Amino acid sequence: MEKFFYRVNSEDTVNLLCSKFNLPIGVFVSINNLKKEIEEGDLVVIEKCNNKLYFVQPLDTIKSVAKKFGTTEERLKELNKVDYIFYGLKIKV
Secondary structure (H helix, E strand, C coil), X not given: CEEEEEECCCCCCHHHHHHHCCCCHHHHXXXXXXCCCCCCCCEEEEEECCCCEEECCCCCCHHHHXXXXXXXXXXXXXXXXXXXXXXXXXXXX
């Protein structure tokens, strides 16, 4: 896993940065301890890893996704810093 700092510019949003760096939103918010939207000039941590990303589908559960990718529910929760998943969420698997 590679971590580096990134200086937020005026066009950046959390969604844009997460898409740009293939980073789940929950992970980005957690590693940066965000309590509000990012602002121009903020210094944020970007964490790149070699995990594949998966878009949660309707009716997916942590259990079903873990089974699909041959991992455990606990590992998915830890990896994505979430307790639950929902449709449209991008997670590491």
